[in-house]
Amino acid sequence: MGATHVPMVEDLPPRHRLSLRVREGGRGAVGAALGLDLPERVGERARGGGREALCLGPDEWLIEAEEADAAALARALGGVDVSHAAVDISDREVGFRVSGPGTLALLAMGCPRDVARIAPGRGARTIFHGASVVIRREAEEEVRIDIWRSVAPHVRALMETGLKELRAGL
Amino acid sequence: MLLIHCPYCDETLPEMEFAYAGEAHVARPVDPSRTTDEEWRDHLFVRSNTRGPHAERWRHVHGCARFFNAVRDTVTDRVLATYPAGSPRPDLPGKDTP
Numbered sequence: 001m002g003a004t005h006v007p008m009v010e011d012l013p014p015r016h017r018l019s020l021r022v023r024e025g026g027r028g029a030v031g032a033a034l035g036l037d038l039p040e041r042v043g044e045r046a047r048g049g050g051r052e053a054l055c056l057g058p059d060e061w062l063i064e065a066e067e068a069d070a071a072a073l074a075r076a077l078g079g080v081d082v083s084h085a086a087v088d089i090s091d092r093e094v095g096f097r098v099s100g101p102g103t104l105a106l107l108a109m110g111c112p113r114d115v116a117r118i119a120p121g122r123g124a125r126t127i128f129h130g131a132s133v134v135i136r137r138e139a140e141e142e143v144r145i146d147i148w149r150s151v152a153p154h155v156r157a158l159m160e161t162g163l164k165e166l167r168a169g170l
Numbered sequence: 171m172l173l174i175h176c177p178y179c180d181e182t183l184p185e186m187e188f189a190y191a192g193e194a195h196v197a198r199p200v201d202p203s204r205t206t207d208e209e210w211r212d213h214l215f216v217r218s219n220t221r222g223p224h225a226e227r228w229r230h231v232h233g234c235a236r237f238f239n240a241v242r243d244t245v246t247d248r249v250l251a252t253y254p255a256g257s258p259r260p261d262l263p264g265k266d267t268p
Contacts (some may be wrong), residue, residue, distance in 0.1 A: 042179040042234050057234035058178050112171070112184035124179075127186055127232040 005102030006166045009159055012095040012144070016070045018063040019087045020053075026082035033076045034063065043122045045136070054123045054136065062134060062146075094149045096156075099142040102166055107143060109162045110155070111135070115143065129158045174228065175252045178236045191227035193217045194239040195259060220244055225259045228252075 022030045022038075031038035031053075036046045039055040046053045051073070052064045065073055067090070077086050098106055107115045110129035115137065118124055123136035131154070134146040147155060172185040199205045199213055218224070224244045229237045240252045241262060251260050 043181075057236060060235065112186040125233055125235075126183075132232050 004166075004169060005100075005105065006163060007098050007100040007102040007106050007141070009106075009156075009163065010097050010099075012097055014067060014090065015095060016065045016067045016073065017088070017090045017093050017146070018065075018073065019089050020061040020063050020084065021059055021086075022061075022082065022084035023059055026080075026084055029082045030077070030080055030084050033080045034073070035076075036063075043118070043124050045121065045123055054134065056125050056134070092148055093146045094152050095144060095146050096152075097138075097142065097144050098159075099139075101141055103141045103143055105166060106159065106162050107135075109165075110158060129155045131155055172247065172249060174240065174249055176230045176233060176236075177238050177252050177254050178234045179230065183230075183233065187230060187232040189229045189231045191229050191237065194225040194227045223250055223262065227255070 020030065027038050027040070031046075034051060034053070035049045036051055036053045037048075038053050038061055039046050042055050042057060044055050050066055050069060054062045054064075056062055063073070063086075070088075070090075074086075077084070104116055107128070111126060113124070113126045115135065118135065118137045120137050120139050123134060125132065125134050127133065128135070128145065128147070131147055131151045133155075136144040136146075138144055173182050174185060174188050175182045176188075196213070196217075199209065202210065205213070222243060222245060223241050225239055225241050227237055228240050229235070237255045238252055239255055239257070239259070241250045241259065242248065243250060250262055253260055
C-alpha cells in the first residue's frame with residue numbers, strides 16, 4: 001500500500017455572501033435586480049457578473065460575490081419592490097476548496113450524502129463531520145465547501161486526519 | 171440508516187440530513203381560548219402511537235430546511251411515502267392497516 005490519491009485542501013479568500021429568501025412570485029424581480037436568473041430547482045446554480053446564486057430550498061438562495069460588490073448588491077436589492085429578505089452572512093462563513101484525485105474519498109469520510117451524485121456545476125446544503133455545510137461541486141474532482149467559521153477548525157482537524165489516512169493508503 | 175425522499179429537493183437522501191418532528195395532521199384548535207382543559211391536553215400530549223403506517227412530520231434541516239410529511243411503517247421502519255406539508259395523507263392501498 002502506498003500514498004496514492006491525496007487531495008489538496010486550501011483556504012479560500014473571504015467572499016461576500018447573502019442568504020436570500022423570497023417567495024415564488026418575487027423570484028423574477030429579485031433575480032433581475034441581481035442580474036441573475038435565480039434557479040428554480042434545489043441544487044441548481046446561476047452565475048453572471050461576478051455573482052453567483054445557489055438554490056438551497058424552494059424559497060432560499062445563497063448569493064456569493066466579491067467583497068467589493070457588497071455595496072452595489074445592497075443598493076440593487078434596496079430598489080426591489082417585492083417583499084424579500086437578504087441577510088449578510090459573510091462573517092459567519094468561511095470557505096475552502098478540496099481538489100485533486102481523492103477528493104470524493106475525503107468527503108465521503110464525513111458526509112452521509114453521496115457527493116458523487118451531485119453533478120459538477122451543482123451544489124447542496126448537507127452535513128459534513130456533523131456540521132451543516134454548503135457543498136459546490138466545481139468539477140469532477142474539485143469541491144468547494146462553505147462552513148460556519150466557529151466550527152471550521154474542528155472540521156479542518158478531522159479532514160487532516162482523513163488526509164493522513166489517505167496518505168497512509170488506508 | 172433510513173433513506174428519505176424529500177418532496178422539495180426531489181432526491182432520496184440519508185436520514186442524517188433530516189430531523190423527526192412528531193405526528194403529522196395534528197390540527198391546532200381554531201380558538202384555543204374556548205377549548206376545555208381535556209381538549210387542550212389531548213391536543214398537546216395525546217398521540218395515536220400507531221403500530222404500522224404512521225403519518226409524521228420530518229424536516230430536511232441540513233438541506234432545503236423544509237418541513238414535510240412522511241408515512242412510515244413503525245414495525246418495519248420503512249418510509250412508504252413522503253409528501254409536502256399541507257397536503258392530505260395519501261392512500262396507500264394494502265399498506266394502511268397493520
